Amino acid sequence: MQKSVVARVGDYQVRQCEREDIPGVIQINEDTLPEHYSDFFYYEILTEFPEPFLVAELEGKVVGYVMGRIEYGFSHLRRLGLSRKGHIVSVAVKEEHRGKGVGTQLLKASQAAMAAKGATECYLEVRVSNNEAILLYQKLGYKTSGRLEGYYKDGEAALVMAVPLAQ
Numbered sequence: 053m054q055k056s057v058v059a060r061v062g063d064y065q066v067r068q069c070e071r072e073d074i075p076g077v078i079q080i081n082e083d084t085l086p087e088h089y090s091d092f093f094y095y096e097i098l099t100e101f102p103e104p105f106l107v108a109e110l111e112g113k114v115v116g117y118v119m120g121r122i123e124y125g126f127s128h129l130r131r132l133g134l135s136r137k138g139h140i141v142s143v144a145v146k147e148e149h150r151g152k153g154v155g156t157q158l159l160k161a162s163q164a165a166m167a168a169k170g171a172t173e174c175y176l177e178v179r180v181s182n183n184e185a186i187l188l189y190q191k192l193g194y195k196t197s198g199r200l201e202g203y204y205k206d207g208e209a210a211l212v213m214a215v216p217l218a219q
């Protein structure tokens with residue numbers, strides 16, 4: 053079956069995540085991040101918000117993913133009233149495939165999918181010590197909009213970062 057490619061970077065393809073990709077996505081999450089979710093959570097997000105859930109693939113193997121959802125609530129950009137917001141729940145690229153622009157393309161494509169669904173901004177949480185990720189988000193225009201003390205299970209604080217989305 054033809055899979056829907058939404059972006060390319062070098063030989064990597066960024067495409068819509070499909071149910072059979074989820075075990076590979078879970079494996080990357082477990083190998084790269086301390087925050088894990090139940091298997092059910094991944095399938096639920098894919099069912100509810102398929103468009104911003106993307107994988108990066110090289111030679112038929114999933115090497116990265118971004119998982120996002122659309123929420124409705126207060127803006128992180130000091131806009132008045134309630135906003136339709138994209139939320140990057142998790143993003144990761146396998147270590148040996150980093151530094152090649154894959155993370156950037158995953159995020160850009162997920163943000164575009166959120167904007168197409170009416171989101172006017174996108175936000176995420178990131179560990180205050182995660183310099184690589186913070187640099188990447190800054191490069192994409194994210195600004196820090198808050199800090200959540202003790203956000204992670206081990207007690208580390210999170211920065212909340214947000215960016216406006218072009219409509």
Ligand SMILES: CC(C)(COP(=O)(O)OP(=O)(O)OC[C@H]1O[C@@H](n2cnc3c(N)ncnc32)[C@H](O)[C@@H]1OP(=O)(O)O)[C@@H](O)C(=O)NCCC(=O)NCCS
Pocket residue numbers: 084085142143144145146149150151152153154155156157177178179182183184185187188189191
């Ligand atoms: C954060 C992550 C997804 C970035 O993926 P990536 O494919 O390496 O990202 P890119 O190649 O698109 O890099 C984009 C920018 O990020 C920053 N960056 C990436 N790796 C970096 C490193 N080792 N040191 C410093 N900056 C780095 C740079 O600003 C880089 O831009 P440049 O290549 O023009 O210098 C990846 O490092 C990762 O999976 N980390 C572990 C999981 C994680 O922390 N996820 C985020 C949770 S909030």
